[in-house]
Amino acid sequence: MRYWLMKSEPSDCSIDDLAAMPNQTVAWYGVRNYQARNFMRNQMSVGDGVLFYHSNCKEPGIAGIAKVSALAYPDATQFDSKSKYFDPKATHEQPRWFNVDVQLVKKIPLIPLDELRRHPELADMRTLQRGNRLSITPLDPAEWAFITNRLVH
DNA sequence: GCCAACGTTGGC
DNA sequence: GCCAACGTTGGC
Numbered sequence: 001m002r003y004w005l006m007k008s009e010p011s012d013c014s015i016d017d018l019a020a021m022p023n024q025t026v027a028w029y030g031v032r033n034y035q036a037r038n039f040m041r042n043q044m045s046v047g048d049g050v051l052f053y054h055s056n057c058k059e060p061g062i063a064g065i066a067k068v069s070a071l072a073y074p075d076a077t078q079f080d081s082k083s084k085y086f087d088p089k090a091t092h093e094q095p096r097w098f099n100v101d102v103q104l105v106k107k108i109p110l111i112p113l114d115e116l117r118r119h120p121e122l123a124d125m126r127t128l129q130r131g132n133r134l135s136i137t138p139l140d141p142a143e144w145a146f147i148t149n150r151l152v153h
Numbered sequence: 154g155c156c157a158a159c160g161t162t163g164g165c
Numbered sequence: 166g167c168c169a170a171c172g173t174t175g176g177c
Binding site: 033034035130131132133 | 157158159160
């Protein structure tokens with residue numbers, strides 16, 4: 001059992017969009033960064049905890065709790081020439097990109113980024129580090145516990 | 154819209 | 166394998 005923070009642009013898929021999906025589940029397609037892909041493909045298990053983070057928006061922060069609901073499988077958009085995520089170098093025999101499914105556990109009152117930054121317990125969180133751009137980052141169990149027990153109201 | 158930071162690409 | 170150029174991310 002591991003814990004993750006996963007960024008989503010609300011203009012693309014917000015917490016409310018996730019809540020409106022069938023089974024409140026979304027395929028986390030479109031990741032085109034090898035480190036983030038490797039986290040999904042090599043390390044994620046069904047049941048892993050996910051903090052659903054709104055990025056690149058007016059109020060960045062944690063918008064909900066979710067979980068991994070399906071192991072990584074080939075990202076369908078890499079084969080779709082009409083998709084902006086199309087990858088001509090990917091084949092069905094040798095897929096390059098993978099995604100897990102993420103299912104909503106609960107929407108929470110937004111925990112803004114500046115609040116996360118105020119807590120010394122979270123000083124080492126990868127997402128808060130200078131220059132970090134990874135859309136998927138692992139969380140320490142202690143960080144997960146602090147956020148879900150202390151910051152979620 | 155700016156721009157710092159960082160990943161990727163491709164010529165050599 | 167180096168590294169400059171370029172593209173993207175994402176907070177502000």
